[in-house]
Amino acid sequence: MNAQAPVVEMTNISISFPGVKALDGVNFRMFPGEVHSLLGENGAGKSTLIKALTGVYAIDSGPADSGEILLAGNRVSFAGPAQAQNAGISTVYQEVNLLGNLSVAENIMLGREPRRFGGIDWRATRRRAVELLRGLHLDIDPGSLLGSHSLAVQQLVAIARAIDVNAKVLILDEPTSSLDADEVAELFRVIRELKAEGVAILFVSHFLDQVYEISDRLTVLRNGKLVGEYRTAEILRLDLVQKMIGKELAILDALERRIVEPGGGEDDEVPLLAATALGRKGSIAPVDLRVYTGEVVGLAGLLGSGRTELARILSGIDRPDSGELVIDGTPHRFRTPRSALARGVAYSSENRRAEGIVEDLTVRDNIVLALQADRGWFHPISRKRRDELAVSYIQALNIRPANPDAIVRNLSGGNQQKVLLARWLAVAPRLLILDEPTRGIDVGAKAEIQKLVVNLAENGMSVLFISAELEEVLRLSSRIAIMRDRRLVADIVNDDLTVDSLLAIIADGELTAVER
């Protein structure tokens, strides 16, 4: 392995944006048949390094941007990602860049459809797409619209697309951020196969378990600078975290599993939210769910189990067609997200790009958006108040760059997620439904956010917490509702649950709802 020459060698890469030095003299290399993880906090420069490699950012265009890239020993400088693709570098970018209004098959094969008699051979296209999906054990209709699938499925489709190309180098920028354990396992199986074929794989993830499981080598970036390259087997996790954040991560240890009383202890307590037989045809079977004031309820389940669908109905985004919803003892028909917000129910989407952030607006405007929408256009929030809000959330969530005027599009993925969270925290809802709120967020910030959720709950806010990361669900929730095949199968108090026991329930789903 080590005798081989690197297939990718990037030396002294520097990239600047107005006011930000995103990369500063970074070296990076990849060997054939190795998985190389790129690590660092949100905004450290991981995605930028990848984009420099694939020609999204030119490195030879001026004094501020510089560096040299060798691909299999030859100096290259791609004018764009298409060229990199042709040269054998296949990439799944952090933000899924597929077309929601085309079919799954079309998305996988776009631009390289098999041809026949000068036209596209649709049957062959479909067949090939099915093969690739099967390779990832993804069982969906290739003719269905991509946009109709969950983010996790879209992420898998993007991966299937990248794998199809005969690549020497495969780049995966946070491919697992919305995947469950099962899909991650499938992905890792495929990665190992490719590795055995000699493909060099670049892997980015904020899940250290995954990093340790799959990678042979690590490179750590901090604030755009190279910290170092290590062999995975030779570096302890504690040291690694310390290298990433530049100090010891005390907070992670401090966040012991929360000992909490599940809500509804007293029989006469009125739940904040009570759903009875709430359902929607083709989406989820009728659900009974209660959330009490100040309670964190986890919502767990496998990919496609209906967690997001339930959240969307509770928050007025999709309309239920059966059952009833009672908030604070008064029945409520959520017709729109707006009416749900008016009753204090807010939903933070898992799909921050399509349904969350407003890319071309500033950090400040994104943070105040929901608050402003609630007040109506005629009652603008004063400039001073907007600045106060923006600055306080930038500090609380450590959003970088710490500039309220930064355009959100230019923020790193994790920082965009923090902006979205800030928007919902700013409206101070009574029930906050968080769908994958820590998606793409680094270890340090994740702990901060978890702490914040706990604090908010202690101050009386209820939280419905959805996450593919079961440790996180277990750590925060006093009660866990489990979904399977689009129905709620269990509702259990989180006292002696472990990841394994939870996984077992999720998989069997035979347990009936615990009587309270």
Added chain:
Amino acid sequence: MNRMFSSRLFWPVVMLLVLFTINLVAFPGFFSLEVKNGHLFGSLVDIARNGAPTLIIAVGMTLVIATRGIDLSVGAVCAIAGAVACSIILGSPEPGSIGTVAVAVIAALLIALVLGLWNGFLVAVLGIQPIIATLILMTAGRGAAMLITEGQILTVNSPPFKVIGSGFVLGIPVSVVIAAVIFAAAALLTRRTALGLLIESVGINPEASRQAGVRSRGLLITVYTFSAFAAAIAGLILTSNQTAADANNTGLFIELDAILAVVIGGTSLAGGRYSLLGTLVGALVIQTLVTTVYTVGIPPIATMVFKAAVVTAVCLLQSPTTNATFGRWRRSLGRGRPGTRTAERASVS
């Protein structure tokens, strides 16, 4: 320097200055202003006066485009507003009284509000694509105007009505004053309240805005209604200026000029962030262009081609690709400072 280059207003302003210079060379008295009978005269005044209807419509169009929409019906609304006003004035026993004209103007504006609500309803409630929704009124509207005028060109002789298009207040053409008021009102109303932010938000990401509780329906209806209202005012100015309502020709193709003004001003047809100031410059560019055609002596049949050439040039200069290339040139000339990467970048395919 860099701030100047990257400003969206940079190229439109340059274009305007170039056009001014061409005019100045062809006609040295271009910048001169004089006061005759207490009224301001001069080429620049002509440009402002003739450009007023386009600017007024373009202001409404800017807001519509910011929501990802487009309003093709503004020309037809111009014609309807003119037809309504003229037919009321003609039908009145006292066409010259201020009362009659006031009634005519108010009726025209009210009808425009209804038409705007209709457009807004189609787009916001029925969810019809804006280009189709407003195409309906664009084609049907002129027919309606024909019905109102009964197929005639309605010539009115009403001094108070004539003031709208050709009068002066404090030496300044009334139409210019009206345009200034509309422009200022739109700017204040959208930027001093949260209207601008919400409009941009809906234009950039409708679904995210909906989930954030933005009432996008109401916003869309407001914006289309405002656009029709502005179009009616422009229609009244045009009709008053010609002292006649011509259902076939009043405001013909003015939607295209308005859209061009918006685009030249740097507001993207994809919606989102908008610049009213840019639209102002854009409208001036378009009007100056028309003037240039006359002063330079380009045959009128070539006007359209000339216009197209200028518009192409501005759009090319504004495109991110060209900007990136320019950036590269500037930097390779060694004048660029570090850290001048343009914020807009080629997107990942």
